[in-house]
Amino acid sequence: MTRLRRPRSTATEPTLEIDLSAIAANTRRFAAATQGEVMAVVKADGFGHGLGDVARVALTNGASWLGVTSIAEGVAVRATGLTAPVLSWLNPVEVDVETACRNRLDLAVPSVGHLDAIVAAGCPMRIHLQLDTGLARDGAAPEEWLELVAAARRAEAAGQITVVGVMGHLPAADRPGHPANAEGRLALQCGAELAVRAGLRPVVRHLAATAATLTDPSTHLDLVRIGVGLIGIDPSGSTRLRSALRLVAPVVQVRRVPAGTGVGYGHTYVTDRPTTLALLPIGYADGLPRAASGRAEVLVAGRRRPVTGLISMDQTVVDLGDDPVEQGSEAVVFGPGDEGEPAAGEWAEWAGTIPHEIVTGIGPRVQRCVR
Ligand SMILES: *Cc1c(COP(=O)(O)O)cnc(C)c1O
Secondary structure, three states: OOEEEOOOOOOOOOEEEEOHHHHHHHHHHHHHHOOOEEEEEOHHHHHHOOHHHHHHHHHOOOOOEEEEOOHHHHHHHHHOOOOOOEEEOOOOOOOOHHHHHHOOEEEEEOOHHHHHHHHHHOOOEEEEEEEOOOOOOOOEOHHHHHHHHHHHHHHHHOOOEEEEEEEOOOOOOOOOOOHHHHHHHHHHHHHHHHHHHOOOOOOEEEOOOHHHHHHOHHHOOOEEEEOOOOOOOOOOOOOOOOOOEEEEEEOOEEEEEOOOOEEOHHHOEEOOOOEEEEEEOOOHHHOOOHHHOOOOEEEEOOEEEEEEOOOOOOOEEEEEEOOOOOOOOEEEEEOOOOOOOOOHHHHHHHHOOOHHHHHOOOOOOOEEEEO
16 A cells, blocks of 8 residues: 655545644653553554554654554564564464564463463563453453463573563443443452562553543553554543544536435435535445445535435445535545544444444555655
8 A cells, every 4th residue: 555645635536644743642642641651552554544654653752662463563563663662462372473573572471372382482572461351352361360370480480481561451441430440450450469479570560541541540550552542532532632534535526416316226315306416436445334324424615415325335425405516626524623524433423333443444445645
């Protein structure tokens, strides 16, 4: 995927503009909000904003660690030349330890099986013991924790690994008072305490992601892992962050139609008056959720306009009413809201999902433009 660097353009093709100054400002905000260190989580191509760009900007604005889910993403970070510590936390037992070692990646370890495989590879990896703190998802089940801690202690004493961290993840941080969060925090603190009693010396205990960092300082511990907050989304709804994305598309065709015109597949929308329709060359293959059809709006010529009919794979039709809009005009699909355009979060509501899914789902046909 080519990434152009140039000032804001009038789009001649669908373009995702990425505002690195917003990522810088958001990172500084998180660094100021915690006593702990900030890990910039750059998985999923930096939440669709460019892994290398997000990592570099975050590290120069207060983050000191990087987080990814896989060795491949960790290797991609190292390929940019960045030397900060990188943690990968979703690795299979048969993880490529040799590649992780060569790229100086820390590995999260959720089971004795994972630990054994790392030890067998013969490279003295830095590891973070990973406890499931309430999602029944990644991390060791609580009843396996003591065995994992004991095995890690033996391996560390034998010089085979170094335990640098203990980590968990909160199940309902976007709902601050939810009791599962307090339980998760206690589980992590207790798990870390058990590790210390076993003779381990983890220097970073970490639990909080964006929402918990913004709403509950008791979860910050030694380090917070910030992903979606860096790019301007606060799942807790408590804080106004700056969105870093603006998705635009050109109006490629304008046509006047009479009342009673069926629009798009299945004629789910029929005009009730003579009106003007604009065609945008962007659809669900580019990440506009089809489920938002009938509810979504875009900004054209300074006003919000309804998306009419079903969003199709490559095309979306917008109702302009009687306003004269020229072919070649720019439609703002979503953005930070400066001009009255919808936010990615509104698209998420229209589609019954969360903004994370919108911003990470923009397809490869959409040109990227970094500002
Ligand atoms: C994705 C992820 C994060 C970042 O979460 P945000 O809510 O995007 O800040 C933190 N920790 C883990 C384990 C994750 O998978």
